[in-house]
Amino acid sequence: MGVEIRVEGLTKSFGRQVIWQDVSLSIPAGEISVLLGPSGTGKSVFLKSLVGLLKPDRGHIYIGDRDLPYLPEHQLYETRKLFGVLFQDGALFGSMNLFDNIAFPLREHTRKTEAEVKRIVLEKMDLVGLMGAEGKLPGEISGGMKKRAGLARALVLDPEILLVDEPDSGLDPVRTAFLNQVFIDLNAQLDCTFLIVTHDINTARTVPDNIGLLYQRHLAMFGPREMLLSSEEPVVRQFLNASKVGPIGMSEEKDASELEAEAKMGLDSGKLPPIPPQQMPSNGLVRRGQHAPGAWCAAHGVTPPPGSFVDELGRNWVDEWPRYVASMQAGQAVGAGGVTPPGGPGFPPPGPGPGGAAH
Numbered sequence: 348m349g350v351e352i353r354v355e356g357l358t359k360s361f362g363r364q365v366i367w368q369d370v371s372l373s374i375p376a377g378e379i380s381v382l383l384g385p386s387g388t389g390k391s392v393f394l395k396s397l398v399g400l401l402k403p404d405r406g407h408i409y410i411g412d413r414d415l416p417y418l419p420e421h422q423l424y425e426t427r428k429l430f431g432v433l434f435q436d437g438a439l440f441g442s443m444n445l446f447d448n449i450a451f452p453l454r455e456h457t458r459k460t461e462a463e464v465k466r467i468v469l470e471k472m473d474l475v476g477l478m479g480a481e482g483k484l485p486g487e488i489s490g491g492m493k494k495r496a497g498l499a500r501a502l503v504l505d506p507e508i509l510l511v512d513e514p515d516s517g518l519d520p521v522r523t524a525f526l527n528q529v530f531i532d533l534n535a536q537l538d539c540t541f542l543i544v545t546h547d548i549n550t551a552r553t554v555p556d557n558i559g560l561l562y563q564r565h566l567a568m569f570g571p572r573e574m575l576l577s578s579e580e581p582v583v584r585q586f587l588n589a590s591k592v593g594p595i596g597m598s599e600e601k602d603a604s605e606l607e608a609e610a611k612m613g614l615d616s617g618k619l620p621p622i623p624p625q626q627m628p629s630n631g632l633v634r635r636g637q638h639a640p641g642a643w644c645a646a647h648g649v650t651p652p653p654g655s656f657v658d659e660l661g662r663n664w665v666d667e668w669p670r671y672v673a674s675m676q677a678g679q680a681v682g683a684g685g686v687t688p689p690g691g692p693g694f695p696p697p698g699p700g701p702g703g704a705a706h
């Protein structure tokens with residue numbers, strides 16, 4: 348199922364610059380969580396703190412009963428093997444072909460034979476839709492393929508936790524949508540907890556089970572996707588609506604007089620847009636953390652904004668859900684009595700591995 352990461356009172360500063368303080372959250376095992384935040388709020392610093400590349404000033408990071416910041420070096424080294432990390436630039440070695448790049452952690456950290464290395468590398472390349480690209484050099488492939496190669500390398504030691512830093516940086520919206528589909532398909536297929544850091548609002552709205560928002564040196568909110576997407580909290584609302592109106596200004600926060608001026612003009616960050624249906628696996632599997640659409644809202648007496656959970660075909664997934672679950676349980680393929688998930692069967696087109704052909 349992957350493992351839970353429990354963060355308590357985590358604080359990090361560089362010299363006198365506090366990056367964030369008193370961050371507490373539990374990242375649920377096996378689910379996809381997204382951490383959102385304006386640029387420079389310390390999202391990358393947070394990921395690096397989780398894997399022990401940066402040491403927090405105070406606070407705890409529990410994985411099971413291990414408290415990462417306080418582990419002796421050799422135990423930290425062992426615990427790091429639970430993590431797969433996809434850094435922002437993919438961090439591939441430019442002089443090595445994709446096969447050798449992806450094989451690198453296996454050759455460094457295990458005593459597997461070359462035959463085993465080959466089997467594992469090809470299996471992971473298949474998982475991310477990179478079959479046939481083994482001999483390519485990083486300089487010869489597109490940004491989307493580089494991210495997939497970095498992802499295959501992050502998966503090669505079968506991590507319990509996958510951390511991904513800005514998968515959408517440098518990718519166009521179509522490539523981003525394909526890569527997001529790969530994450531969703533992998534999540535359904537692997538026993539792994541996902542934490543994806545992004546400032547892409549569309550990714551945050553459709554991909555995760557949970558959303559967190561880093562803002563003004565603290566974690567403004569963390570919880571189930573529907574909770575954040577229906578929140579009236581001004582910062583959460585402004586950020587998830589990509590609105591210029593609200594407490595977030597050009598240079599991070601606006602001052603009191605700017606906010607007062609907006610209030611006088613009767614501006615607010617707009618009506619909440621509809622909550623979109625979650626993007627579903629394209630590989631016929633169910634997400635690890637799957638909840639029925641609208642379930643959180645219903646359980647908490649929250650009326651979702653009008654038009655919520657309606658997909659591009661006009662189907663309301665609150666109503667569609669029982670039929671979809673039944674067709675999944677019966678193992679019916681899409682088109683053969685099976686219900687097409689939001690996004691449609693051709694998204695992405697069928698191809699090698701989840702996520703379809705390499706892009």
Ligand SMILES: Nc1ncnc2c1ncn2[C@@H]1O[C@H](COP(=O)(O)OP(=O)(O)O)[C@@H](O)[C@H]1O
Pocket residue numbers: 361366384385386387388389390391392393
């Ligand atoms: N190793 C470091 N030493 C000093 N300051 C750093 C270091 N790493 C990051 N920072 C600072 O921490 C802040 C947050 O950076 P970062 O985590 O990269 O933001 P984000 O990923 O949210 O865009 C920035 O002001 C950055 O300059």
Ligand SMILES: [Mg+2]
Pocket residue numbers: 390391392512513
């Ligand atoms: Mg960053």
